[in-house]
Amino acid sequence: MIKKVSVFITAVVIGVLSSLIRLDFITNLAEGASIELLVMFTANFLPYPEEKITFELIASLTYIAPKLYILIAFGDFFYDDFRISSVYVFTRKDNRVKWFLDKLFHILKHLVLYFAIITAVSVIIGFANNLPVASVQGLLLISSICILLNVTVTLVFVLLINVLSLYISCEMSLFLTLLAYVFAHLPAIVKRSDPVQHLLIKLNPVLQPVLPWHDDGFLLDYIQPLDIPAIPGFNVYWSFLVLGAYLVLAVFVGIRVVKTVEITDRNY
Amino acid sequence: MMAVEIYHLTKIIRGRTILNDITLELERGKIYGFFGRNASGKTMLFRAICGLIKPTRGEVRVFGKRIGVDVSFPESLGLIIENVGFWEQWTGFQNLKFLASIKNIITDEDIRAAIRRVGLDPDDKRIYGKYSLGMKQRLGIAQAIMEKPQLIVLDEPTNSLDEEGVGLVRNILLEEKGRGATILIASHIKEDIDLLCDEKFKVEAGRIYPAGSGVKDE
Ligand SMILES: Nc1ncnc2c1ncn2[C@@H]1O[C@H](COP(=O)(O)OP(=O)(O)OP(=O)(O)O)[C@@H](O)[C@H]1O
Ligand SMILES: [Mg+2]
Numbered sequence: 442m443i444k445k446v447s448v449f450i451t452a453v454v455i456g457v458l459s460s461l462i463r464l465d466f467i468t469n470l471a472e473g474a475s476i477e478l479l480v481m482f483t484a485n486f487l488p489y490p491e492e493k494i495t496f497e498l499i500a501s502l503t504y505i506a507p508k509l510y511i512l513i514a515f516g517d518f519f520y521d522d523f524r525i526s527s528v529y530v531f532t533r534k535d536n537r538v539k540w541f542l543d544k545l546f547h548i549l550k551h552l553v554l555y556f557a558i559i560t561a562v563s564v565i566i567g568f569a570n571n572l573p574v575a576s577v578q579g580l581l582l583i584s585s586i587c588i589l590l591n592v593t594v595t596l597v598f599v600l601l602i603n604v605l606s607l608y609i610s611c612e613m614s615l616f617l618t619l620l621a622y623v624f625a626h627l628p629a630i631v632k633r634s635d636p637v638q639h640l641l642i643k644l645n646p647v648l649q650p651v652l653p654w655h656d657d658g659f660l661l662d663y664i665q666p667l668d669i670p671a672i673p674g675f676n677v678y679w680s681f682l683v684l685g686a687y688l689v690l691a692v693f694v695g696i697r698v699v700k701t702v703e704i705t706d707r708n709y
Numbered sequence: 710m711m712a713v714e715i716y717h718l719t720k721i722i723r724g725r726t727i728l729n730d731i732t733l734e735l736e737r738g739k740i741y742g743f744f745g746r747n748a749s750g751k752t753m754l755f756r757a758i759c760g761l762i763k764p765t766r767g768e769v770r771v772f773g774k775r776i777g778v779d780v781s782f783p784e785s786l787g788l789i790i791e792n793v794g795f796w797e798q799w800t801g802f803q804n805l806k807f808l809a810s811i812k813n814i815i816t817d818e819d820i821r822a823a824i825r826r827v828g829l830d831p832d833d834k835r836i837y838g839k840y841s842l843g844m845k846q847r848l849g850i851a852q853a854i855m856e857k858p859q860l861i862v863l864d865e866p867t868n869s870l871d872e873e874g875v876g877l878v879r880n881i882l883l884e885e886k887g888r889g890a891t892i893l894i895a896s897h898i899k900e901d902i903d904l905l906c907d908e909k910f911k912v913e914a915g916r917i918y919p920a921g922s923g924v925k926d927e
Contacts, residue, residue: 525794525795525796526794526795526796526804526808528759528761528788528790529788529795529808529852530808530811531761531781531782532759532760532761532782532783532786532788533808533811533812534781534782534811535780535781536780536781536782537781538781700781701763703756703761703762703763704756704761704762705756705761705762
């Protein structure tokens with residue numbers, strides 16, 4: 442109960458901080474500053490690596506930190522049921538798979554709300570600072586895509602942490618998954634030849650939400666003036682396809698594990 | 710229909726045979742006792758019956774449903790397994806209320822009645838973390854019986870109870886049996902088994918041996 446509330450308060454705080462930081466960046470762009478851009482740059486932007494090593498602390502923080510936070514917040518969500526009273530809780534459930542799906546939907550709901558709050562906060566901050574809306578339709582589309590991409594990728598990693606925590610200690614599983622999560626951002630930092638770079642980005646789960654790298658038509662009006670190179674063939678459908686595949690895999694593995702995991706009162 | 714049917718149940722963990730080709734049929738409405746040395750496999754057998762672990766070979770059926778295939782866990786089960794705890798920061802009532810909310814088949818009054826039955830006070834404001842060992846065990850028993858399950862599995866339910874508590878639990882179990890429940894008890898306390906059980910089994914190195922009926926021949 443407490444956890445939920447604190448997660449949503451944090452979402453507001455993160456939304457305010459990130460959008461204020463990004464507001465500066467957006468308004469310093471010569472032309473075309475809009476609420477859509479603010480939304481996109483608040484939680485869905487990383488600079489494309491132009492130098493051998495490209496690392497912008499602020500951009501990386503606003504991109505990664507909100508997701509790290511929510512991964513940590515939900516990292517012990519399965520394990521909670523295993524740690525205390527596992528035997529009493531489980532034997533009252535109809536079925537192991539249903540337990541898993543209940544948990545999954547519960548997490549999903551929270552993730553959607555979490556990212557929706559962050560996005561809503563940046564829209565409000567945009568309005569409060571008199572940023573224009575270039576197109577209402579564009580704003581709605583970009584906001585929903587930003588939310589959904591972030592939700593899907595975090596859901597995959599939340600599942601990973603939670604499933605792993607049934608085998609190794611919760612802390613270890615959190616640590617390893619977060620490490621993997623952070624390291625997966627390397628193609629956004631280290632420059633390689635374009636084809637390799639593009640492939641690494643297109644297959645990488647954690648970089649799918651970087652909306653300004655996508656080459657969808659509806660993004661061109663926003664992105665082109667900013668001189669950010671779109672990756673050919675990297676569009677929103679592709680991102681949902683890739684993330685969908687990772688998610689299906691994670692759910693499948695999760696169900697298999699939960700179906701067979703032994704519920705013993707070993708001391709974790 | 711039998712309450713519990715076990716056929717050729719074997720459990721091997723990391724190369725060690727913990728349960729060794731166990732076959733067992735238990736009727737409804739009786740109390741069965743399992744005794745045997747430490748590490749003989751009593752708890753593991755109970756875990757397999759309750760669907761908490763997966764047999765390496767063989768099958769377990771409870772009320773005709775195959776555990777792990779037809780159902781994940783026995784339907785209508787109340788259990789205590791060794792030292793499983795509750796949430797430390799909640800009172801006894803809050804703990805049971807949370808667990809009852811999963812199935813949602815009993816009322817607050819049923820929970821309170823179950824707590825009273827084991828000699829605890831449902832209005833006790835102390836949190837579980839502050840309970841004595843015996844109180845904790847009593848709450849565990851209340852938890853196992855509160856939903857009036859058809860199968861009650863108790864792993865060492867009385868090992869930290871005082872005399873009064875032991876007597877209380879015996880009476881509760883006889884009442885539950887009267888209601889038609891099937892009860893399985895593992896215990897080191899010989900009187901528990903002898904006084905209560907319709908049939909006894911000795912567990913030794915993962916195997917099971919019938920040990921006659923307690924009540925009748927002693
Ligand atoms: N989680 C586990 N992983 C691996 N082996 C286990 C596990 N739990 C128990 N064992 C082993 O299984 C065997 C049977 O243990 P079990 O707990 O069933 O014994 P028991 O008869 O209940 O003993 P006790 O009287 O001490 O409660 C033991 O050798 C034990 O070491
Ligand atoms: Mg035992």
